[in-house]
Amino acid sequence: MNWHKSTYSTGQNNCVEVADDVRVMVRDTKDHSAGMVTVSPSAWSEFIEHIA
Secondary structure (H helix, E strand, O other), X not given: OOEXXXXXXXXXXXXXXXXXXXXXEEEEOOOHHHOOEEEOHHHXXXXXXXXX
């Protein structure tokens, strides 16, 4: 699984990473042991549409 961090984070570690597999997973870059949030691709798309 490949995790991706936004290019807008400018190398900072106070952001989130996103992995897109069968489900979309989001985790904190500072604390990987805290777990992740997993959502469906359609829920992720709806989320992105609302914040864009």
